[in-house]
Amino acid sequence: MRTPYVAGNWKMNLDRRAAGELAAAVRDHAADGVHVGLFPAMVHLDEVTRITAGSHVRVGGQNCSDQVSGAFTGEVSAPMLKDIGATVVLLGHSERRHVYGETDAFISSKVRRALEDGLDVMLCVGETIEQRKDGQTETVCRTQLAAGLDGVERSALERVTIAYEPVWAIGTGETASPEQAGAVHTYLRGILAGMYDDDAAAAMRILYGGSVKPSNAKELMAVPDIDGALVGGAALKPETFLPIIDAAR
Numbered sequence: 299m300r301t302p303y304v305a306g307n308w309k310m311n312l313d314r315r316a317a318g319e320l321a322a323a324v325r326d327h328a329a330d331g332v333h334v335g336l337f338p339a340m341v342h343l344d345e346v347t348r349i350t351a352g353s354h355v356r357v358g359g360q361n362c363s364d365q366v367s368g369a370f371t372g373e374v375s376a377p378m379l380k381d382i383g384a385t386v387v388l389l390g391h392s393e394r395r396h397v398y399g400e401t402d403a404f405i406s407s408k409v410r411r412a413l414e415d416g417l418d419v420m421l422c423v424g425e426t427i428e429q430r431k432d433g434q435t436e437t438v439c440r441t442q443l444a445a446g447l448d449g450v451e452r453s454a455l456e457r458v459t460i461a462y463e464p465v466w467a468i469g470t471g472e473t474a475s476p477e478q479a480g481a482v483h484t485y486l487r488g489i490l491a492g493m494y495d496d497d498a499a500a501a502m503r504i505l506y507g508g509s510v511k512p513s514n515a516k517e518l519m520a521v522p523d524i525d526g527a528l529v530g531g532a533a534l535k536p537e538t539f540l541p542i543i544d545a546a547r
């Protein structure tokens with residue numbers, strides 16, 4: 299059985315006070331049965347890890363360097379994230395891929411670095427609208443998944459979560475239907491089985507992300523291969539995020 303996982307990607311939003319208040323609301327709501335993750339802006343990690351310490355909430359960075367330390371101005375390393383109390387890092391988000399030009403090879407080196415340095419990883423994959431219209435959805439997702447997990451041992455897989463996030467559904471209000479999302483999740487699980495084995499693929503959680511909200515969360519997460527949600531906009535307020543956690547129960 300895969301425990302459902304609902305995570306909030308706060309992106310570059312919220313000031314310190316608002317981040318702390320939201321973290322406290324999520325902490326007070328989180329309980330057994332659903333894993334809950336929060337990805338605040340780097341500067342709020344300290345506050346959010348402090349507020350959620352000892353609770354069911356896991357806290358992560360939205361990105362990290364593929365290097366451990368050194369002359370890399372503006373970067374934050376996996377050991378630094380760990381040191382501040384983060385246990386997980388989001389890698390390969392579509393905004394990193396498409397706004398900042400991160401390549402599969404670069405993301406892959408970050409995944410390996412993060413796992414090696416003791417962080418769990420949430421690896422995002424997903425196609426653009428042009429790629430979907432062009433019939434490239436499976437190829438794109440397969441390529442991103444295979445590259446992202448390149449060099450990752452089977453024994454490390456229990457520390458990896460996949461998030462399928464069609465780019466056309468992120469922040470647009472347009473959501474993949476349960477059928478569209480479910481088809482890609484099932485496809486990805488098959489790819490994982492091919493890369494590793496059936497047991498490893500069956501144990502891995504694949505979350506859906508892209509305009510998840512209280513009104514569509516339940517039907518999406520009812521799909522057998524959808525193990526939870528990575529939530530952007532709706533994760534910024536308790537009144538929209540907490541019902542999504544409940545929908546995963």
Ligand code: PEP
Nearest residue numbers: 468469507508509530531
């Ligand atoms: C995201 O950025 O990971 C995301 C899913 O955003 P939204 O829920 O706003 O579409």
